[in-house]
Amino acid sequence: MLTKRIIPCLDIKDGRTVKGTNFINLRDAGDPVELGALYAAQGADELVFLDITATVEKRKTLSDLVNRISHHINVPFTVGGGISSVQDVSQLLQNGADKISVNTAAFKDPDLIRSLAGEFGSQCVVLAIDTRQEDDGEWYVYLNGGRTKTEVKCEQWAEKAVALGAGEILLTSMNHDGTKKGFALEITKKLAGNLPVPVIASGGGGTMEHFVHVFEEGLADAALAASIFHFKEIAIPDLKKYLTSKGVNVRK
Amino acid sequence: MKIAIIKYNAGNIQSVLYALERIGEKALVTDDPNQIRQADKVIFPGVGEAGTAMKYLSERGLDQVIKSLSQPVLGICLGLQLMCRYSEENNTSCLGIFDEEVKKFPVQSNGARGHSFKIPQIGWNNIYDLQSDLFHQIEGGSYCYFVHGYYASTGVHTIAKTDYIIPYSSALRKDNFFGVQFHPEKSAAVGENIIRNFISIH
Numbered sequence: 001m002l003t004k005r006i007i008p009c010l011d012i013k014d015g016r017t018v019k020g021t022n023f024i025n026l027r028d029a030g031d032p033v034e035l036g037a038l039y040a041a042q043g044a045d046e047l048v049f050l051d052i053t054a055t056v057e058k059r060k061t062l063s064d065l066v067n068r069i070s071h072h073i074n075v076p077f078t079v080g081g082g083i084s085s086v087q088d089v090s091q092l093l094q095n096g097a098d099k100i101s102v103n104t105a106a107f108k109d110p111d112l113i114r115s116l117a118g119e120f121g122s123q124c125v126v127l128a129i130d131t132r133q134e135d136d137g138e139w140y141v142y143l144n145g146g147r148t149k150t151e152v153k154c155e156q157w158a159e160k161a162v163a164l165g166a167g168e169i170l171l172t173s174m175n176h177d178g179t180k181k182g183f184a185l186e187i188t189k190k191l192a193g194n195l196p197v198p199v200i201a202s203g204g205g206g207t208m209e210h211f212v213h214v215f216e217e218g219l220a221d222a223a224l225a226a227s228i229f230h231f232k233e234i235a236i237p238d239l240k241k242y243l244t245s246k247g248v249n250v251r252k
Numbered sequence: 253m254k255i256a257i258i259k260y261n262a263g264n265i266q267s268v269l270y271a272l273e274r275i276g277e278k279a280l281v282t283d284d285p286n287q288i289r290q291a292d293k294v295i296f297p298g299v300g301e302a303g304t305a306m307k308y309l310s311e312r313g314l315d316q317v318i319k320s321l322s323q324p325v326l327g328i329c330l331g332l333q334l335m336c337r338y339s340e341e342n343n344t345s346c347l348g349i350f351d352e353e354v355k356k357f358p359v360q361s362n363g364a365r366g367h368s369f370k371i372p373q374i375g376w377n378n379i380y381d382l383q384s385d386l387f388h389q390i391e392g393g394s395y396c397y398f399v400h401g402y403y404a405s406t407g408v409h410t411i412a413k414t415d416y417i418i419p420y421s422s423a424l425r426k427d428n429f430f431g432v433q434f435h436p437e438k439s440a441a442v443g444e445n446i447i448r449n450f451i452s453i454h
Contacts (some may be wrong), residue, residue, distance in 0.1 A: 070270045075440050123374065169370070193368070221370070221375070
């Protein structure tokens with residue numbers, strides 16, 4: 001039976017993890033490769049590396065890092081952050097990335113999704129959507145790392161992107177991100193229940209119970225989290241045991 | 253040990269090279285028929301679309317090269333599908349090493365509590381009814397990583413099964429030819445052991 005996936009996310013800047021971690025057993029907790037390998041060994045089903053480097057050397061640094069990751073990590077991984085062209089993606093895939101995620105650039109030029117899916121296949125094109133529920137109750141798409149509001153509704157953009165060839169949706173609720181009060185179940189369910197592609201829920205996971213909710217009620221195919229793993233508030237093996245005990249099918 | 257990875261117009265080929273390097277094996281990524289014929293082991297990987305891939309292989313005579321190989325050959329994902337007789341994906345005649353047909357997963361309506369089967373299947377699923385040395389010391393029910401929208405039916409060459417919508421062949425074998433639908437290069441320790449097992453096959 002296909003399992004629900006647990007995905008730790010690592011934020012990267014200039015080839016290093018950004019947020020602090022308290023993994024005292026790591027030689028170098030700032031090394032994304034070492035941290036990623038630890039998560040993989042603990043049972044992470046996939047990894048996401050989100051690059052927030054803004055310098056001109058970005059491309060080279062990132063593709064070197066991706067190359068190092070693929071030499072050390074034996075589970076699939078996605079690379080995202082500022083990807084805006086077929087050439088960017090080609091270089092990352094050549095260096096061993098399994099998938100790439102696009103966000104702002106794809107919104108501004110939806111044809112990018114079609115080009116990427118045509119060139120490399122939908123299976124490696126993840127569309128990341130940052131969304132916020134406004135006072136009118138609707139979920140709107142935000143760009144530029146959540147700094148720019150658009151008037152487009154999340155569901156419309158997701159449907160369009162899937163029609164263009166996006167193979168997965170990484171859905172981050174800005175209302176929930178960082179709160180540790182649980183995932184955005186309603187919008188996750190809307191997307192995961194209606195779209196023909198997997199939906200990765202992100203933002204708000206704080207307890208192991210939250211993961212049960214996002215899989216059972218939110219119908220998410222995968223759940224992504226960062227700080228709760230980095231700060232060892234939840235260990236992946238414990239989370240998987242807990243999910244199994246609650247009847248959620250995960251890889252053991 | 254000379255391992256050749258067949259180079260063609262499909263994705264994910266580098267990943268197989270890196271996976272081999274992780275377990276201490278070197279390999280040559282090549283489309284040179286002589287290099288492929290002289291290798292001790294041949295890996296035929298790939299993620300992509302069947303029709304375009306077959307066309308590329310035939311234009312370069314690689315289809316005939318692959319069929320004529322007598323050393324152990326491992327097809328991965330699209331590699332397995334191309335080693336079958338026929339694929340529904342763009343109505344493609346394939347290599348015909350395995351007699352099985354490759355079909356598109358049927359679309360299912362929503363199951364219990366709204367859970368639906370998405371196509372392609374993406375993620376970790378069990379492999380069971382394991383046969384052959386390829387699965388030496390691999391437990392039935394082990395998890396492997398899959399990404400595919402088409403599947404090979406079960407038949408005489410099936411050496412592992414997986415259930416997604418229906419039971420299908422997650423591995424096939426005929427003589428020196430092996431094929432796996434999952435990605436051993438991305439399937440954690442289980443996948444690495446399957447790759448090691450393949451390398452040990454004589």
